Amino acid sequence: MSIKDLVVPALKDYEYYKAAGQDYRIILNANEHYQNFLGTKLQDDFIDRMKSIDINRYPDPYANRLREKYASLIGVASENLIATSGSDEGITIINNTFMDKDDIAISYEPTFSMYKQAAILAKGKYIGLNSDKEDLSPDIDKLIEEANKNNAKIVYICTPNNPTGYLYSKDEIKKVIDNTKGLVIIDEAYIHFAEDDNMDLLNYSDRVIILRTLSKAFSGAGLRVGFIVANKEIINFLFAAKAPYNLSVTSQTAGEVLVDNHELIEEELKVIKKERDRIVNVLKNYKDILILPLNANFITIKTEKAKKLYEECEKRSISIRSYGDELENVVRITVGSKEENNEVIDVIKEVF
Known part of the structure; x- marks a missing residue:
């Protein structure tokens, strides 16, 4: 009897959850906070x-x-x-x-x-x-x-x-x-x-x-x-x-x-929203981008250039979230620090 024969039926061919990789210079693919408060303030x-x-x-x-x-x-x-x-x-x-x-x-x-x-x-x-x-x-x-x-x-x-x-x-x-x-x-x-x-x-x-x-x-x-x-x-x-x-x-x-x-956390939310809006204002300059609702610490867009945006970010060791064939022409960008966001904006301007 093989190991697979011993596995419960529901998991034999199940595609398990694969977490985002972390081997990047800038990580903007998992909607994490860009600050480590417990290691700083x-x-x-x-x-x-x-x-x-x-x-x-x-x-x-x-x-x-x-x-x-x-x-x-x-x-x-x-x-x-x-x-x-x-x-x-x-x-x-x-x-x-x-x-x-x-x-x-x-x-x-x-x-x-x-x-x-x-x-x-x-x-x-x-x-x-x-x-x-x-x-x-x-x-x-x-x-x-x-x-x-x-x-x-x-x-x-x-x-x-x-x-x-x-x-x-x-x-x-x-x-x-x-x-x-x-x-x-x-x-x-x-x-x-x-x-x-x-x-x-x-x-x-x-x-x-x-x-x-x-x-x-x-x-x-x-x-x-x-x-x-x-x-x-x-x-x-x-x-x-x-x-x-x-x-x-x-x-x-x-x-x-x-x-x-929590007061510190709440103040930082204002900064994240401000940075999110700054990136969005750049995206709004391009007609072929659909910006999905902005209610979190990420920006999700639909565009025919989604794959190119993802690939150009990869070249710079910037990780954003791509959905591949599962969700064609969609990418998600976590709002990072001002410096990180500046680099993303540079890539956006180059791609579009």
């Missing part, structure tokens, strides 16, 4: 707190201090929140709790690929709906129709969506909640770059779960810290599927430092 605070940590002891299995701090920041009770190893683990925990064999999860594509992977690992199935609109925006009525036709247990709404930047309105999300029967998972990884969040929808329906992360606006991608926010009943079930020591003492402590210094 918040370094002393972080080091001081770590001095009092017993590394030889297991971490708090519930990350209580971090949960309390983040819960206070977003205006919920800590009992409505689980700290996870990034949103990835949060998605996995949700699927392991609610998805049974052949259950359906559904979302509009393109979107975060972990929705599909988590469903398959839980022996469920995933339906990705394709938009026929030029800007790749979703058709809410079609999402509802397909969710009901397939008796979907989970409907994912990534808002702002990665990579299209589409921001679902509150009314659109309520319409999905009102007209479907399963869980509605609202992924708010990029919500800090938008104007309003959806925390109030936790009181609108007990089927709502919200995902948050410290990877984007909070500059903590390397920490792997995320949160699941939901009603207490859901949280209690989710705890049963969570590994007991899923967050190291380092991640918990660093997360606390970032949350405690």
Whole structure:
């Protein structure tokens, strides 16, 4: 019997998630924050707190201090929140709790690929709906129709969506909640770059779960810290599927430092948005570029010169996100530092 014969059927021919490479001079392909606050402005605070940590002891299995701090920041009770190893683990925990064999999860594509992977690992199935609109925006009525036709247990709404930047309105999300029967998972990884969040929808329906992360606006991608926010009943079930020591003492402590210094994070958002607009103003000079909605720390464009832009960036050891045949003529550029953005602008001017 071969090794492949021993592998579960769903994974035998599955194309696993391939993370973006890091062997570049400038990395603008993963929507990370360009600043390392814990290694600069918040370094002393972080080091001081770590001095009092017993590394030889297991971490708090519930990350209580971090949960309390983040819960206070977003205006919920800590009992409505689980700290996870990034949103990835949060998605996995949700699927392991609610998805049974052949259950359906559904979302509009393109979107975060972990929705599909988590469903398959839980022996469920995933339906990705394709938009026929030029800007790749979703058709809410079609999402509802397909969710009901397939008796979907989970409907994912990534808002702002990665990579299209589409921001679902509150009314659109309520319409999905009102007209479907399963869980509605609202992924708010990029919500800090938008104007309003959806925390109030936790009181609108007990089927709502919200995902948050410290990877984007909070500059903590390397920490792997995320949160699941939901009603207490859901949280209690989710705890049963969570590994007991899923967050190291380092991640918990660093997360606390970032949350405690959220004012710094919020000020930096203004800088990122200003830089984003600066790049966009250059792109607007060229007629053959469609700029998708701007609601996050990235810029996604559709253009027949997408491949050339990607290749010219590669020549300069600048990494941007290309979607190849999966999403023809589309590239996504993370907003970096002023200096990094200047180099991208130079390439844009050369290509177009």
